[in-house]
Amino acid sequence: MMVRLGRRGFVGGAVALSAALWMPRPGRAASAMGFDVARHLLSRTAFGATPAEVEALASMDFPAAIERLLATGHPKTATPAPGWVDETLSALRELRRKARAAAGKTQDGKPVNEAARLVRAHGQELRSWWIGEMLATNQPLVEKMTLFWHNHFTSSIQKVRYVPALYRQNVLFRREALGNFATLLKAVARDPAMLIYLDGVRNMARQPNENFARELLELFTLGEGHYSEADIKSAARAFTGWSIDRDSGQFVDRMQLHDDGEKTFLGQSGHFTGDDILAILLRHPRTAETIVEKLWREFVSFTPGPAEVKHLAAVFRGNNYEMKPLLRALFLSPAFRDPANRGALIKSPVELIVGTVHVFGLPVPDPTPLVRMTAGLGQALFAPPNVKGWPGGESWITTSTLLLRQQFLRRLIEATTVSSLDGNMAMARRGRRADRIQQMPEATMESYPVEGRSLRGASGEAQLGPTLTGVDKGTLLRALLPRKPIDAAAVEAGSPGAVVAAALLDPAYQLK
């Protein structure tokens, strides 16, 4: 009786929750896709899915679900932006100057670095805001594609340091997440954060800076092997003069610093500007292929087939680089639904952390611990390791990160809110004194105070939380894992709580 009530309540709540997401119309679907396909679709296009969300989608027709998924893409966010995002460059400079003048000394007598402190504080807020948005959004695909562009057109806070520009770049990525790649490329070349990150602000006729031009060709469009060093030099000259205004921090085209001479780029000659270079790159077949290959690795499998890439790249170019026709074709391709590709990708740290918190329905009073964990697992938002971004795929899992992932999950099994997750994960201490690390007590989750829950020890189902209570063990397993568990013996035994705990610690949970 208790169980049935719980289940009914759960389903009711979940339908209300997912209505905004999917607006499922059970019964009207031409042919229901079923639980496992629905789970797969959500694992790739959202940050995890609760059993109720999977069930709600399962009764839909697959192509109709894709249409609904693509129809929802608009750039509005669910959470308010941090208060400082409209600060101009000069206002921030002034703020720092004042803070420096008023600054005291730290305990060891060194002056406080106010500028660095401000950047750190704003950076922390920005990361918390985005993680919060990923958890709150009713359009997870938009956030996933925003993250995709963040990892393609990288910029790092460590170099940019003007954090409002990074927020605006994020807004740009969200605007074009399901928008148009050509529009995005042109906007990125003028984006203040990008201009700072790849030294475009210092690119002038007298002595061109090649950094942006090189990465534009190597990483953003053509890929290595499709251009020469001379092409990079020409492209750099074409972009000379594109800079940012010292006061407003906005894009400005300084005509007097532009090299108007003739350039030869990819076999064509002319008095090219930056826009001419971008137009040539958009006409080059490799540009679409580069994006398609990357999307394939994001959504389908580690190994894009050349024929499939060519086909999808043709769709992309044929639709003037509109994202929706490309994504539609990608999701509808037989490979996407091929059961062999279920669980064929490794969850990124953001997917693992945001997804798990979402599936558990844990309250998040403050996303800071989650931000720290993504960084510890190798994905510090707004601080990719280098301009190539996070390589992803197998590289997410090393001997070090696999252990930290398991540690996070074990801690989550015990937690009632994410604030209780904020222990001393190893990565948070990088750079501190070695002797302090040595003295640190056994500060792992095993000894970390537990706030009243342990799934493994749970006697009843009350411990499971709002999103999992009342679901039978078989459905729990099918919802949590993309394939059968690896350590099957551990998963089969015990209460639903024990099953969930075992499923989370199973290697298959790392897959999506």
Place this chain on the structure above:
Amino acid sequence: MMDRRHFLLGSSALSVVLASRSALAEQRRRVLILVELKGGNDGLNTVIPYADPLYHRFRPGIGVPRDATMQLDERVGLNRNLEPLMKAWKAGDFAIVQGVGYPSPNRSHFRSIEIWDTASASDQVLSEGWVSRAFEGVQLPRGAGVDGIVADTNALPMTGPGLRTIVMQDAANFLRQAAAMKAEKDPRDDTNPALRHLLEVRHEVNAAAAGLHDKLHDGPVPAYAFAADNGFGHQLDLATRIVMAHVPVVAIKVALIGFDTHANQVPTQDRLLGFLASGLATLRENLIAAGLWNDVLVMTYSEFGRRVRQNASGGTDHGTAAAHFVMGGKVRGGLHGAYPSLADLQDGDLKYAVDFRNLYSTLAQGCWGLRRDFGQRQARPLDLIA
């Protein structure tokens, strides 16, 4: 002066003894400590051709003034932020290999570091790291569970089927966490590469933890503390503890990040060179104190050097050859290789003097007694190791 002479005499006498022994495999193995300088360190402002007027002409803004270098001979000097290494220089166990590079250099960060990490030719893509390749066909004792430890995140030099390499930033944490992730069995899944990778990593963790546990648990502690203001010191501390605990690894890798200096280069590079020098000097002091300095070789490397001419942003763009450091108790200190000519450039870039694969051949021989040419028709080992 006496010290240096004494050292040279001693070391050459020793090398005669070693060379006369036919069974090089019996030679005590040394641990190679790889130090990656991520982002492409500007070699010209590290080992500075202070006496060359061309240097000052090409770098009017960022060139290091003559009187601000620590002069090593009548032509070149060290960046003064490397001052902590002068003790090693005077003791004669600090070698500077000048003009290290390779033919047809690639200026992409990613492709070029891949070339260095795999010891491939410029137009050849290899998936195995050069340290791993050095051990092809060599049977390592399996009992230890681990052959290489990476304290940063790039494990490529030690990646390959022959070597069991783990990535870990903190030993105590690693052991605690590994204990909680015991695999009941070692199933293989041939159809899903992602799953296969996961299971392999889990297996590596279990084996390495078993091997490391006893040695590191109550291992000796370094005598001198590493600087705490950067992650580099933490990584070197871990490396030192591994060497002191006699964990039988063939190599340990650390990295110092931030050398991608396209703009306003001088303060950034100065700071990083300071970290590098104080870290390596503390490593040396610790291993000398522990009586283990003869048992290691330290090598720095970076994906490329930088353009000779500064750019308009007070920085330098991606270039080619650079000087690299080799240190260790059995290293012949001093300048090796040849400084590339600033009057004979190729498209504004230095022409290399020493192929990095010759440096690797030298270290493979000096660390592990392995003769390796890394695909060169004729490897030309350097006279670096006594």
